[in-house]
Amino acid sequence: MTTQVALTGNDAVAEAFRQINPDVAAVYPITPQTELMHAFAAFAADGAIDTELVTVESEHSAMSACVGASAAGARTVTASSSQGLALMWEVLYIASSYRLPIAAAMVNRALSGPINIHCDHSDTMGARDCGWIQLFSEGSQEAYDNMIQAIRIAEHKDVLLPTMITLDGFIISHTMEALEILDDDQVKEFIGKFEPVTNLLDVENPITMGPLHLTDFYFEAKRAQAEAMKRAMPVILEVAEEYSKLSGREYGLFEEYKLSDADVAVIVLGSAAGTAKVAVDNLRNRGIKAGLLKLRVYRPFPGDQIIKAIAHVPAVAVMDRSASFGLDGGPVFNEVRSFAYGREIKLISYIYGLGGRDVPAEHIESVFHDLVKAIEAGKVENVYNYLGVRE
Amino acid sequence: MAVKLKDISKNPELLAPGHRACPGCAGPTVLRQVLHVAGKNTVIGFATGCMEVATTIFPYTAWRVPYIHNAFENSAATISGVEAAYQSLRRQGKIDSDKKMNFIAFGGDGGTYDIGFQSLSGAMERNHDMLYICYDNEAYMNTGIQRSSATPKGAATNTAPAGKVKQGKDQNRKDLTACIIAHDIPYVAQASVHNYLDFMNKVQTALATEGAAFINVLAPCHRGWRFPMEQSIDIARGATECCFWPIFEVKDHIWKINYKPKEKKPVVDWLKRQGRFKHLFKPGNEHIIEEIQAEADRKWEELLGREASSRKLQEEMQPA
Numbered sequence: 258m259t260t261q262v263a264l265t266g267n268d269a270v271a272e273a274f275r276q277i278n279p280d281v282a283a284v285y286p287i288t289p290q291t292e293l294m295h296a297f298a299a300f301a302a303d304g305a306i307d308t309e310l311v312t313v314e315s316e317h318s319a320m321s322a323c324v325g326a327s328a329a330g331a332r333t334v335t336a337s338s339s340q341g342l343a344l345m346w347e348v349l350y351i352a353s354s355y356r357l358p359i360a361a362a363m364v365n366r367a368l369s370g371p372i373n374i375h376c377d378h379s380d381t382m383g384a385r386d387c388g389w390i391q392l393f394s395e396g397s398q399e400a401y402d403n404m405i406q407a408i409r410i411a412e413h414k415d416v417l418l419p420t421m422i423t424l425d426g427f428i429i430s431h432t433m434e435a436l437e438i439l440d441d442d443q444v445k446e447f448i449g450k451f452e453p454v455t456n457l458l459d460v461e462n463p464i465t466m467g468p469l470h471l472t473d474f475y476f477e478a479k480r481a482q483a484e485a486m487k488r489a490m491p492v493i494l495e496v497a498e499e500y501s502k503l504s505g506r507e508y509g510l511f512e513e514y515k516l517s518d519a520d521v522a523v524i525v526l527g528s529a530a531g532t533a534k535v536a537v538d539n540l541r542n543r544g545i546k547a548g549l550l551k552l553r554v555y556r557p558f559p560g561d562q563i564i565k566a567i568a569h570v571p572a573v574a575v576m577d578r579s580a581s582f583g584l585d586g587g588p589v590f591n592e593v594r595s596f597a598y599g600r601e602i603k604l605i606s607y608i609y610g611l612g613g614r615d616v617p618a619e620h621i622e623s624v625f626h627d628l629v630k631a632i633e634a635g636k637v638e639n640v641y642n643y644l645g646v647r648e
Numbered sequence: 649m650a651v652k653l654k655d656i657s658k659n660p661e662l663l664a665p666g667h668r669a670c671p672g673c674a675g676p677t678v679l680r681q682v683l684h685v686a687g688k689n690t691v692i693g694f695a696t697g698c699m700e701v702a703t704t705i706f707p708y709t710a711w712r713v714p715y716i717h718n719a720f721e722n723s724a725a726t727i728s729g730v731e732a733a734y735q736s737l738r739r740q741g742k743i744d745s746d747k748k749m750n751f752i753a754f755g756g757d758g759g760t761y762d763i764g765f766q767s768l769s770g771a772m773e774r775n776h777d778m779l780y781i782c783y784d785n786e787a788y789m790n791t792g793i794q795r796s797s798a799t800p801k802g803a804a805t806n807t808a809p810a811g812k813v814k815q816g817k818d819q820n821r822k823d824l825t826a827c828i829i830a831h832d833i834p835y836v837a838q839a840s841v842h843n844y845l846d847f848m849n850k851v852q853t854a855l856a857t858e859g860a861a862f863i864n865v866l867a868p869c870h871r872g873w874r875f876p877m878e879q880s881i882d883i884a885r886g887a888t889e890c891c892f893w894p895i896f897e898v899k900d901h902i903w904k905i906n907y908k909p910k911e912k913k914p915v916v917d918w919l920k921r922q923g924r925f926k927h928l929f930k931p932g933n934e935h936i937i938e939e940i941q942a943e944a945d946r947k948w949e950e951l952l953g954r955e956a957s958s959r960k961l962q963e964e965m966q967p968a
Contacts, residue, residue, distance in 0.1 A: 280736040281729065309736035311728060314770030321722035321767065325693065325729025328716050331736055333729075347719055457691045457714040457730055458743060467717035468704035 271296035353388025375613020519548025560596030672877030695759030874923020
């Protein structure tokens with residue numbers, strides 16, 4: 258049984274959290290995540306959940322408390338955005354190296370400075386090397402679905418890695434959308450009982466967590482972590498398949514929209530994928546075979562699978578909602594290009610939408626037109642581009 | 649029930665030998681005193697620092713109780729998470745609800761007075777059922793003797809050395825214990841490693857107290873303070889005899905000084921035993937020693953006043 262509801266992205270994730278009913282949640286406000294934890298704290302205040310809220314004094318302490326709680330055998334969640342995620346940075350790496358299956362919702366917001374509260378991906382892209390699994394969401398439905406799947410992925414014995422899901426600040430977090438939610442019992446059964454591998458509360462079997470690894474062991478610890486991230490890829494697909502049986506909604510590493518016969522395509526993640534679908538449809542109405550690859554799983558990065566999906570497309574644009582200063586092109590572009598090495602695919606980079614700058618369908622259509630021109634000219638005039646900025 | 653040496657002698661050692669602390673270090677002595685009182689149903693959290701490094705070099709550990717090190721500034725927040733997990737799992741019946749457990753976060757003065765101050769303040773304000781112990785050796789010793797806000801005025805460190813125009817640290821030390829008392833938590837104490845019965849009783853009181861508790865324990869570092877390694881305990885004693893480091897406790901808002909020397913020794917007697925104050929004895933620096941004495945006197949008088957006024961207030965507020 259599923260129920261059709263109208264919720265904002267924040268409320269949709271709060272609803273997922275309610276159904277997950279975690280043992281511990283670290284709570285701290287930041288725009289645009291704030292309302293997510295408002296809703297969740299209200300569930301706690303009504304006794305609708307068993308969760309112990311740790312109402313910390315900063316995001317650094319939020320992630321630190323999550324590490325402590327998860328290490329003590331509690332199913333643990335938190336949520337943040339932007340500066341909050343940045344303040345967690347140090348501890349994000351520690352959470353993943355301790356192999357703690359913490360699940361977090363990150364509401365994408367631009368990083369300061371200058372200070373800005375609106376959406377871009379500089380916060381979560383900046384956390385891409387911290388050892389967390391990262392799932393991006395196009396809308397509220399996906400944020401809800403990803404959040405529930407994140408628990409299973411993170412806690413899988415072959416993985417044991419913290420997992421963050423992302424949803425775009427304001428564009429998704431504050432927009433009311435219709436979505437389907439599962440029954441509480443369905444979610445409870447799907448996620449199952451948390452069986453912690455590490456448990457500080459087991460005093461009969463005392464463990465030491467976080468010992469000093471010097472030159473003789475650090476490298477092996479990191480190598481094992483890299484392997485766990487690799488093992489996450491099939492687990493993400495298994496969990497998605499099981500979830501589709503429950504929900505009827507299909508998830509993969511990415512979504513292909515009219516890609517199989519496309520002559521030109523864009524790769525994008527987050528809410529702009531919805532706009533890109535409109536652009537694809539508009540162009541197809543005008544006889545241009547446009548297509549879209551919407552990335553869902555960013556870490557682990559499904560590079561080979563992406564290349565396989567776009568191998569037949571002569572020109573592809575990669576749209577990044579974040580910049581890597583000092584390196585031309587955004588992070589997604591550079592990673593896709595590295596997997597495309599030696600292939601005859603023309604790749605063009607577009608950095609767009611920083612600080613919440615709107616990206617209307619016409620802008621994405623112009624990207625497709627650039628791709629068509631590149632194919633006609635047989636070469637790419639400008640590989641590195643900015644979309645929608647005053648120069 | 650007060651701690652008895654006879655009972656302690658029967659307890660197993662929960663900090664294994666073979667750790668890599670310096671000979672004469674007061675840190676492991678602090679840890680063993682705590683563990684003898686806390687016992688095995690205890691989870692320890694440690695901030696980055698000497699004791700963390702010395703006790704847990706992988707694949708070895710000196711800890712015979714569950715232990716977690718997270719980062720430098722967050723042992724209070726980390727243990728607050730462990731305690732939250734315990735409360736949640738116990739409430740839900742997922743663990744034995746009768747099992748009483750102790751949650752103890754440790755940090756050195758750098759990890760507590762400075763970088764971990766916010767994390768500590770938050771955990772204390774939230775009143776987790778936990779004990780935070782700062783083992784205070786008055787500087788960043790693990791990184792090689794740099795000044796912290798716990799470093800006394802006039803002490804030479806590698807970031808506030810004595811030179812041609814500077815005479816060690818310019819500022820007085822931060823009164824962290826007072827800062828934590830201002831959080832109005834159920835139990836706060838200051839202790840010293842030399843007075844083991846006093847310290848262990850304080851640990852026992854703190855662990856028996858429901859809610860947050862904090863103990864600041866002086867643990868001299870002979871490498872940083874520059875005195876012979878066999879004198880760590882005696883140097884700690886000296887700090888209390890001159891009232892530079894008073895030992896006292898605040899329980900339910902009542903202040904109690906646990907040691908009042910019959911004869912208050914001059915601070916200079918304590919300073920001259922430590923190489924970190926050596927430059928203060930050069931001609932022209934007499935005023936610095938006088939200032940240190942004056943500040944120690946002021947703080948001691950203030951403490952005496954607080955003890956008296958808190959008792960008076962208690963009597964006045966008692967129902968007739």
